[in-house]
Amino acid sequence: xxxxxxxxxxxxxxxxxxxxxxxxxxxxxxxxxxxxxxxxxxxxxxxxxxxxxxxxxxxxxxxxxxxxxxxxxxxxxxxxxxxxxxxxxxxxxxxxxxxxxxxxxxxxxxxxxxxxxxxxxxxxxxxxxxxxxxxxxxxxxxxxxxxxxxxxxxxxxxxxxxxxxxxxxxxxx
Numbered sequence: 565x566x567x568x569x570x571x572x573x574x575x576x577x578x579x580x581x582x583x584x585x586x587x588x589x590x591x592x593x594x595x596x597x598x599x600x601x602x603x604x605x606x607x608x609x610x611x612x613x614x615x616x617x618x619x620x621x622x623x624x625x626x627x628x629x630x631x632x633x634x635x636x637x638x639x640x641x642x643x644x645x646x647x648x649x650x651x652x653x654x655x656x657x658x659x660x661x662x663x664x665x666x667x668x669x670x671x672x673x674x675x676x677x678x679x680x681x682x683x684x685x686x687x688x689x690x691x692x693x694x695x696x697x698x699x700x701x702x703x704x705x706x707x708x709x710x711x712x713x714x715x716x717x718x719x720x721x722x723x724x725x726x727x728x729x730x731x732x733x734x735x736x737x
Contacts, residue, residue, distance in 0.1 A: 616646045660673065687706075
């Protein structure tokens, strides 16, 4: 390419792929003008993911994190609200607190599985060590309903990796 403007974007091809940079950066290699650049995530963008937790701050944090990764994350703070929403539209995946208010979401999980046997469901709780939640009940749900489990306090990067892996598995089935 003939002397590109210093603020234009150019590409250089190498054995490992393409590198993109501003033309003002010196290079010995042949450069190609970049007319259009499109980046896509390694997962399918826009998966509608319902997030249910009665801790509003946590729900909003999870949604913001997932949206930053390209998911369509929709917050819910009460089980009844999510149940109504599930009747109105399809969700590709779910992140659910195990206990919302005083009630387990096991019945909700069972209903989701009746409608969709393979969509990703990640269940969260921080109440196993406190003895509020039975480890055996969660283990049974993981086995019977094919869900993922993550303990609180939550590590958002681990949650999103778990969800991404679950989406990849459900797409291959």
